[in-house]
Amino acid sequence: xxxxxxxxxxxxxxxxxxxxxxxxxxxxxxxxxxxxxxxxxxxxxxxxxxxxxxxxxxxxxxxxxxxxxxxxxxxxxxxxxxxxxxxxxxxxxxxxxxxxxxxxxxxxxxxxxxxxxxxxxxxxxxxxxxxxxxxxxxxxxxxxxxxxxxxxxxxxxxxxxxxxxxxxxxxxxxxxxxxxxxxxxxxxxxxxxxxxxxxxxxxxxxxxxxxxxxxxxxxxxxxxxxxxxxxxxxxxxxxxxxxxxxxxxxxxxxxxxxxxxxxxxxxxxxxxxxxxxxxxxxxxxxxxxxxxxxxxxxxxxxxxxxxxxxxxxxxxxxxxxxxxxxxxxxxxxxxxxxxxxxxxxxxxxxxxxxxxxxxxxxxxxxxxxxxxx
Numbered sequence: 001x002x003x004x005x006x007x008x009x010x011x012x013x014x015x016x017x018x019x020x021x022x023x024x025x026x027x028x029x030x031x032x033x034x035x036x037x038x039x040x041x042x043x044x045x046x047x048x049x050x051x052x053x054x055x056x057x058x059x060x061x062x063x064x065x066x067x068x069x070x071x072x073x074x075x076x077x078x079x080x081x082x083x084x085x086x087x088x089x090x091x092x093x094x095x096x097x098x099x100x101x102x103x104x105x106x107x108x109x110x111x112x113x114x115x116x117x118x119x120x121x122x123x124x125x126x127x128x129x130x131x132x133x134x135x136x137x138x139x140x141x142x143x144x145x146x147x148x149x150x151x152x153x154x155x156x157x158x159x160x161x162x163x164x165x166x167x168x169x170x171x172x173x174x175x176x177x178x179x180x181x182x183x184x185x186x187x188x189x190x191x192x193x194x195x196x197x198x199x200x201x202x203x204x205x206x207x208x209x210x211x212x213x214x215x216x217x218x219x220x221x222x223x224x225x226x227x228x229x230x231x232x233x234x235x236x237x238x239x240x241x242x243x244x245x246x247x248x249x250x251x252x253x254x255x256x257x258x259x260x261x262x263x264x265x266x267x268x269x270x271x272x273x274x275x276x277x278x279x280x281x282x283x284x285x286x287x288x289x290x291x292x293x294x295x296x297x298x299x300x301x302x303x304x305x306x307x308x309x310x311x312x313x314x315x316x317x318x319x320x321x322x323x324x325x326x327x328x329x330x331x332x333x334x335x336x337x338x339x340x341x342x343x344x345x346x347x348x349x350x351x352x353x354x355x356x357x358x359x360x361x362x363x364x365x366x367x368x369x370x371x372x373x
Contacts, residue, residue, distance in 0.1 A: 201233020228255025300326025
């Protein structure tokens with residue numbers, strides 16, 4: 001009987017601790033901003049919040065880290081972000097340098113709740129760090145915003161979004177002038193996209209993703225990775241060591257002023273029967289775009305559409321050491337160089353690998369069905 005009472009008392013104490021943490025988390029963050037406490041520790045393994053966690057400090061360079069036990073946070077925050085990272089007030093363009101999160105899992109209200117976000121990183125959160133973070137059940141998992149000002153230098157290590165059951169619409173949204181951000185060690189899934197990089201390029205927009213996988217997206221016709229700019233500022237995306245890329249098609253779509261470099265796709269596949277959607281697509285609205293692919297696999301989607309479909313005459317494409325399966329369709333006379341690849345065309349070795357307007361295509365030193373040109 002004494003053991004039962006002790007267990008009940010223990011559970012009651014744990015509940016009180018959880019409620020205390022929930023009530024005072026934002027207060028503790030505010031205190032750490034001003035006192036230099038450094039780390040705000042969440043002591044419980046689980047936590048439920050009904051309003052946004054504001055990891056925000058006045059502009060400055062004092063490090064403040066929100067650290068889980070590790071902790072699973074259930075976010076009953078509706079269409080609002082679960083966590084906002086940046087300076088106070090949220091409208092400021094002056095940065096607080098040195099904010100961060102570690103050892104936290106966020107579980108949201110569901111991907112059908114429009115506007116819900118796991119982590120919103122404001123343009124005033126320069127050089128923030130995020131380690132061992134998992135995000136599930138949101139419209140957007142991680143949303144980085146650079147609108148009036150440049151957001152620069154953020155670093156994500158061991159990030160998982162939308163897995164294992166593709167429970168988020170967009171895994172990572174690079175919104176506007178977001179530059180020199182890094183994702184190292186990641187697993188991303190989304191009903192629609194794993195990466196969306198769009199809006200103003202302005203004074204800078206660039207991101208690197210290395211050592212990870214995209215598995216999966218589930219909406220044929222919506223590109224798993226989409227890169228474009230609404231001005232003449234370039235959006236740069238560098239992808240390397242993508243061990244597993246299994247999404248609906250298109251796998252990748254380049255729009256206006258998109259610059260994408262890929263080095264190392266280990267496995268690529270379309271598990272969702274995406275029909276005749278191209279695998280890689282450069283859109284007609286791409287005033288300028290650049291695509292460079294090396295040391296990779298590239299396969300047409302399950303309906304045997306084009307491996308590459310180019311609809312902009314101002315695009316430039318370069319491929320080297322790529323094992324590709326499918327046709328390269330130049331709807332517009334873009335410039336392209338293919339060297340040292342192995343090419344397979346589904347209709348057979350006598351079928352052309354390059355079709356359409358190939359005036360500006362250069363091809364040499366390849367194997368298979370891609371001729372010298």
